[in-house]
Amino acid sequence: MKHTYLLFILPIALAIFGCNQQPRHPQAELIQQASATAMTDKSILQYVDSIQANLASLEKQSSLIYLQGEQSMYVEKYNSNGKPVLYEENIDNKLISNRIRRYYLKNDSLILLEERTKDNKGITELRRYFRNNIAFKQEKRTAAEESGLKKQAYATITSGSSEENTAPTDTEQASTTQTASKEVQQLKIMEDAIAQNGSFTLYFDQFIDIPEESIIQLKSNARNGYTANVIVRKNDALTDSLQHQAEEFKNKRLNFKWVIADKEAVYVPVAANVTSAKGLNK
Incomplete structure (x- = not known):
């Protein structure tokens, strides 16, 4: 009788265990x-x-x-x-x-x-x-x-x-x-x-130095093409070079990171050991 009881409850236990093993990763639904x-x-x-429920992850x-x-x-x-x-x-x-x-x-x-x-x-x-x-x-x-x-x-x-x-x-x-x-x-x-490919390919135009924050201006080589402004709130080696040696970067593609905040592109500074030359997109 004892063995019969075990044979009866085993499938139920396995079924319950299987139900409890469903993925719990926040993206499981996807x-x-x-x-x-x-x-x-x-x-x-x-x-x-x-x-939409998992955008943050x-x-x-x-x-x-x-x-x-x-x-x-x-x-x-x-x-x-x-x-x-x-x-x-x-x-x-x-x-x-x-x-x-x-x-x-x-x-x-x-x-x-x-x-x-x-x-x-x-x-x-x-x-x-x-x-x-x-x-x-x-x-x-x-x-x-x-x-x-x-x-x-x-x-x-x-x-x-x-x-x-x-x-x-x-x-x-x-x-x-x-x-x-x-x-x-x-x-x-x-x-x-x-x-930044195709019609969105942009090149360095100028660095505008103003109080509290500066602006990196980028532009397309195409007539009436796109332009973009990137707010600089904290300087690093690259922005230092753009500010003081702008002609060396003129009409060249730049490689840097940014984030969108309050519908503005904001420059993300890099570590102090990264040189300004690495800002060129080569």
Whole structure:
């Protein structure tokens, strides 16, 4: 009887033990999600919630703040286990409009684009869902003010609207696929912004020394290209050289670190044993 009792409780004990051994890593939800091709709009939103809940534990990279005319833009990228799960693009047109786009990825596939636009007409939030890099659903909500926006439910953009359809015809499908390709291409552009490649390649222009903080000014060689300002609050060997030997660095690429704080790029000084020559990006 004793052996029979043990045989009865053993499977139960193993089952309980197995349940208690579920991963407790803060990013466990990210790892256990279904593949990108099998995700629905609901599972995509659950996945996005898990990313937002774990942002502090993800690896983060930021681009410089690029200026072009009246517009400024910068990109932030979040990685989980070495793979990108979120790109955030911030575009500001001073008093005219502000736009934030969040691109969520699963296994290197785009699954959701969230876009939030604020202008003098109010606030609009748009969500576009992707499967195999093709949009299969789109929804939005609008309000005059922030408080009113949170009370609004998202409305699906349906067939017959001026926006893209959720059940497209063959012609509309081609248009939707093209739009998806455009969004996927934007991921490459944001990578260039982070790495200062392509149209975001910037060179040292001048060092502006002012009380309390200084500014490293960078510019593109392209006509009407991007420029960027980096605030210097604490000097090191590189900024010393930029200040006193600016001509030696003129029109050269620099290699330094920065952080984005209060929508400003702030210079991160390096250790005293790093020489100014290492500031050149060679």
